[in-house]
Amino acid sequence: MAALKRSAQTVVQAARSDKKITTQALLAGLFPDLMELFGDRLSGDDPALRGGIATFGHQPVTVLSTDKGSDLESKIATHFGSPTPTGYRKALRLMEQAAKFNRPIISLINTPGAYPGQSAEEQGQGAAIAADLLKASQLPVPMISLIFGEGGSGGALALACGDRVWMLQNSFYAILSPEGFASILWKDAKKSGQAAKVMQLLPEQLLAQGIIEKIVPEKQPATLIETLREQLLAEIARLQQLTPTELLVQRQARFRKF
Amino acid sequence: MRLFNKRHYIHLPAAPAELKQRQSQVPDGLWQRCPYCHESVYYRDLGAFKVCPNCQYGFRLTAQQRLDQLTHQFQPWDTGLTAQDPLHFPGYQTKLAQVQHKTGLQESVVTGKARLGHYPVALGVMDTHFFMGSLGSATGEKITRLFEKATAQRLPVILLTASGGARMQEGIHSLMQMAKVSQAVAAHHAAGLLYIVVLTDPTTGGVTASFAMEGDLILAEPHALVGFAGQRVVAQTTQQPLPSDFQRAETVLQTGFIDRIVPRPQLAQTLRQLLAWHQPKVGE
Incomplete structure (x- = not known):
């Protein structure tokens, strides 16, 4: 990539920027007939984790996406894109549904991380994410994840345990926010720039380490959506040539190497 | 006015070398504070399982x-x-x-x-x-x-x-x-x-x-x-x-x-x- 010499801090800022393509724009562009489905069938619905069924190419797919909201009200309702246990259980339900009806899964990720609130802890945030990790390792259908802004820790991993993980050029994927990292290691959240540098959270660094498979260049929204559609369709077609057993063996090898 | 000259403390001579040596032999950690209930516990009272006798918290x-x-x-x-x-x-x-x-x-x-x-x-x-x-x-x-x-x-x-x-x-x-x-x-x-x-x-x-x-x-x-x-x-x-x-x-x-x-x-x-x-x- 031409952009190899970018500073980590710049990319972190670009990933969080207001100009970043929104969940709404991606969903509308990629899945115009998306029928959104709600609820975890246990306790409620979490607007920070959206999902549903859409036509993609010639077939139905299951779509999962985090959402940061677009105005103040929806930003507060989504905890600025941080899913609650309800959200992760909704994702689990929709993944199971996709497996039952043999639909590929596409997940779109832009989250600072799982919501760290008192209620989220009491509703079992850890258990909810763990259930997604367990389920994703056994899904007999292709699953492709795209990190398009922030890929924050376990909250992002819960939706990125499939066969391919791709990232937009201006996005990052990390164990923790650079602020949290600096705060834990150096007791100083202001050293986030330095943290971003040592964390190796840039797409090109993650690609080199085999954490992700592809970096998608970020262009005008219309062009970006066209590129994404083409590449996702091609990749789903490739993955669908595998038997479910071959698919699971490959997926297991993908994570076993770390 | 000797009243105002009265000292409110007594002066101790420097500890003899023997006392200092004995102090250095007192081991640390005889009393441990339970991180959960904050009781001070004599280490023997923790028992073989290292459990706080007051609240059952298990020490690490x-x-x-x-x-x-x-x-x-x-x-x-x-x-x-x-x-x-x-x-x-x-x-x-x-x-x-x-x-x-x-x-x-x-x-x-x-x-x-x-x-x-x-x-x-x-x-x-x-x-x-x-x-x-x-x-x-x-x-x-x-x-x-x-x-x-x-x-x-x-x-x-x-x-x-x-x-x-x-x-x-x-x-x-x-x-x-x-x-x-x-x-x-x-x-x-x-x-x-x-x-x-x-x-x-x-x-x-x-x-x-x-x-x-x-x-x-x-x-x-x-x-x-x-x-x-x-x-x-x-x-x-x-x-x-x-x-x-x-x-x-x-x-x-x-x-x-x-x-x-x-x-x-x-x-x-x-x-x-x-x-x-x-x-x-x-x-x-």
């Missing part, structure tokens, strides 16, 4: 102390596996060498095949004295192999968790361990085998969000801290003081994520009973 143990309490037969696996430095993180290798020297451990988990009563079991014990029990690549690899070997040998797995969460110095490679271990747990589960988790103080972060919450049975020690997000972060998020028993095992049981709280002196017996109930039937 080393992996070796845990093994001694649970089993007389332990054959360690993958002892040579040691932390890598995938990010070439400044200062990490030096710190690792220091911690390895100090603890005598190669990583934050000890794994192997043990016998509890009559029952063979794949046993893993995490140790907070090694980088706060954090989940490094080698930690994840050892736990993954624990499950893989258990699946191959058709053994149940018992895992005692204790972890501050991800190993920051290994960055995203630490995160990948959550997925890797979960896959091995799923395969063990699919083989119809038993997995028992014992949550010990503290079990947090990425460990809670993966294998600590994936057991068929999830036990916990009294008052163990069990949660995903750190308390400081939660307090910052909610901008309100947290309840005093927030993220303690009793609360987590109340909210439905722990099967049972087992005081440490009863742990070995409880595990043996559970293993007995899950023995494969003859002919299976």
